[in-house]
Amino acid sequence: MSWTPKEPIVSVRDVHKRFGAVEVLKGVSFDVMKGEVICIIGPSGSGKSTLLRCINALVPIEQGSILVEGQEVHDPALDKLALRRKVGMVFQQYNLFPHKTALQNVMMAPLHVLKQDKAEVEARARRLIKKVRLEGKEDAYPGELSGGQQQRVAIARSLAMSPDVMLFDEVTAALDPETVKEVLVTIRELAAEGMTCLLVTHEMGFARELADHIYFTDRGVIVEHGPPAEFFANAKDPRTRQFLSQIL
Amino acid sequence: MDLQPVWDWFRWLYEATGIKLTIFYDDFDRSRFFNGFLTSVRLMGVCLVASVAIGIVGAWLQGARSHLVRLVVQAYIQFFRNTPPLVQLYFFYFALGSYLRITNENGLSVPLVGNFAWAAICLSFYAGAFNVEIFRAGIEAVPRQTIEAAESLGYSRLKAYLYVILPLAFRISLPALNNNLVNLIKTTTISYAIAVPEMLYVANQIWSDEVNVPEMMNVLLVVYVSLVGLLVWAMSRWERAMRVPGWGVS
Numbered sequence: 318m319s320w321t322p323k324e325p326i327v328s329v330r331d332v333h334k335r336f337g338a339v340e341v342l343k344g345v346s347f348d349v350m351k352g353e354v355i356c357i358i359g360p361s362g363s364g365k366s367t368l369l370r371c372i373n374a375l376v377p378i379e380q381g382s383i384l385v386e387g388q389e390v391h392d393p394a395l396d397k398l399a400l401r402r403k404v405g406m407v408f409q410q411y412n413l414f415p416h417k418t419a420l421q422n423v424m425m426a427p428l429h430v431l432k433q434d435k436a437e438v439e440a441r442a443r444r445l446i447k448k449v450r451l452e453g454k455e456d457a458y459p460g461e462l463s464g465g466q467q468q469r470v471a472i473a474r475s476l477a478m479s480p481d482v483m484l485f486d487e488v489t490a491a492l493d494p495e496t497v498k499e500v501l502v503t504i505r506e507l508a509a510e511g512m513t514c515l516l517v518t519h520e521m522g523f524a525r526e527l528a529d530h531i532y533f534t535d536r537g538v539i540v541e542h543g544p545p546a547e548f549f550a551n552a553k554d555p556r557t558r559q560f561l562s563q564i565l
Numbered sequence: 566m567d568l569q570p571v572w573d574w575f576r577w578l579y580e581a582t583g584i585k586l587t588i589f590y591d592d593f594d595r596s597r598f599f600n601g602f603l604t605s606v607r608l609m610g611v612c613l614v615a616s617v618a619i620g621i622v623g624a625w626l627q628g629a630r631s632h633l634v635r636l637v638v639q640a641y642i643q644f645f646r647n648t649p650p651l652v653q654l655y656f657f658y659f660a661l662g663s664y665l666r667i668t669n670e671n672g673l674s675v676p677l678v679g680n681f682a683w684a685a686i687c688l689s690f691y692a693g694a695f696n697v698e699i700f701r702a703g704i705e706a707v708p709r710q711t712i713e714a715a716e717s718l719g720y721s722r723l724k725a726y727l728y729v730i731l732p733l734a735f736r737i738s739l740p741a742l743n744n745n746l747v748n749l750i751k752t753t754t755i756s757y758a759i760a761v762p763e764m765l766y767v768a769n770q771i772w773s774d775e776v777n778v779p780e781m782m783n784v785l786l787v788v789y790v791s792l793v794g795l796l797v798w799a800m801s802r803w804e805r806a807m808r809v810p811g812w813g814v815s
């Protein structure tokens with residue numbers, strides 16, 4: 318059962334997830350093809366972050382299945398390292414390692430986890446830092462960088478593992494409007510290079526421009542979805558309409 | 566370097582004022598005091614390193630999945646934190662030590678573990694119990710999201726602990742660790758009670774022989790203050806060296 322790029326790179330089927338008594342995901346299904354950019358939007362608490370965290374097995378699911386490149390993510394026998402090499406994740410709060418410089422943050426996982434050659438890792442890390450437009454900041458500590466700069470280091474850090482899929486969880490939500498742009502430019506470039514991206518975002522303009530498909534979630538279910546043009550022009554569900562009218 | 570003039574000066578001091586610092590001008594006292602000093606420093610060195618290692622491993626085991634492992638660690642901490650160190654030392658030396666004996670080639674029953682080793686073991690576990698709690702507090706102060714970021718990059722639990730959690734927790738813990746290690750240094754003197762020939766023990770021998778209790782008391786105070794001062798200085802240098810720009814309290 319080997320995966321081919323003709324099949325979805327991420328396939329989510331009827332996923333249920335509860336935290337204690339609260340059912341956060343109540344049967345979510347969708348597919349993402351290689352190279353696609355999908356945006357997940359929805360009100361706070363609707364389970365968007367939880368969904369992304371399920372996809373790279375940071376939290377277990379109760380029911381359903383999630384396949385990444387044909388591999389069941391919640392198979393207990395799954396090699397989590399193999400999965401996490403394929404799936405990179407960037408968080409709202411950047412979550413850089415504060416005791417390491419920008420360059421070291423990018424180099425750490427390939428060195429510690431993949432045990433790759435140091436010189437090669439460093440060369441790659443420097444290229445990535447350049448790619449996210451942070452040349453000259455290699456030796457700065459996270460505490461010495463702005464939010465937007467930290468977030469770009471976090472993106473470079475994920476890319477250093479050469480993932481096939483990137484998950485972005487409201488990566489611009491903690492940034493001021495000026496620096497949002499810097500980060501969006503980086504993501505736009507990644508998408509243009511053919512990286513498969515799953516974005517949770519509140520940047521509707523960005524979603525409209527970049528997404529191949531938009532999913533609107535509310536209270537643990539996908540209420541409505543479609544290509545951006547269609548989705549924004551004629552959303553049918555009242556919940557979607559209300560959400561869009563508030564945010565646009 | 567010839568120190569004879571120094572020794573002569575202390576002899577002159579004694580003759581002129583009656584201040585009897587035999588540890589300087591008497592060769593025998595000087596050598597036994599110096600050996601006592603070295604024994605103390607060795608004991609401190611061993612216990613500092615071992616207690617920090619115990620703290621690191623214990624804090625790791627406290628997060629273990631196995632309920633039994635966590636229970637054992639908790640029992641260890643409670644035992645060592647809630648009993649007097651002197652009683653612990655007696656317990657190890659007299660109770661455990663009396664079982665751990667072997668018969669040597671001459672047919673004599675000798676202790677398997679010497680008194681220095683017992684003191685080192687007991688004091689390391691004593692200070693280690695506090696270090697576990699200190700490191701645990703540091704670990705709990707590491708943001709959950711930072712650990713999650715490490716996980717999402719493929720770090721296993723052990724690797725995340727070694728490369729992310731511990732370096733951060735260690736920095737957070739340093740001030741509290743500092744206090745505990747100073748305490749450890751001072752507590753090494755209780756090994757006097759099981760006749761480890763450390764500084765207090767030899768000082769006692771010297772003042773019994775020379776009848777110079779006040780002088781030896783002063784010497785002890787000065788030496789211990791200096792040793793503690795040295796540790797505090799080294800720790801604060803270390804703290805500064807490990808400081809991360811833009812992170813933490815200072």
Ligand SMILES: Nc1ncnc2c1ncn2[C@@H]1O[C@H](COP(=O)(O)OP(=O)(O)OP(=O)(O)O)[C@@H](O)[C@H]1O
Pocket residue numbers: 336341359360361362363364365366367368487
């Ligand atoms: N570890 C957890 N333990 C218990 N409840 C949790 C946990 N993580 C999330 N939840 C709950 O699950 C629900 C969905 O949370 P989630 O973070 O997925 O929402 P979200 O859509 O990302 O919201 P936001 O837009 O505010 O980030 C919330 O009600 C939250 O309180």
Ligand SMILES: [Mg+2]
Pocket residue numbers: 365366367486487
């Ligand atoms: Mg969220």
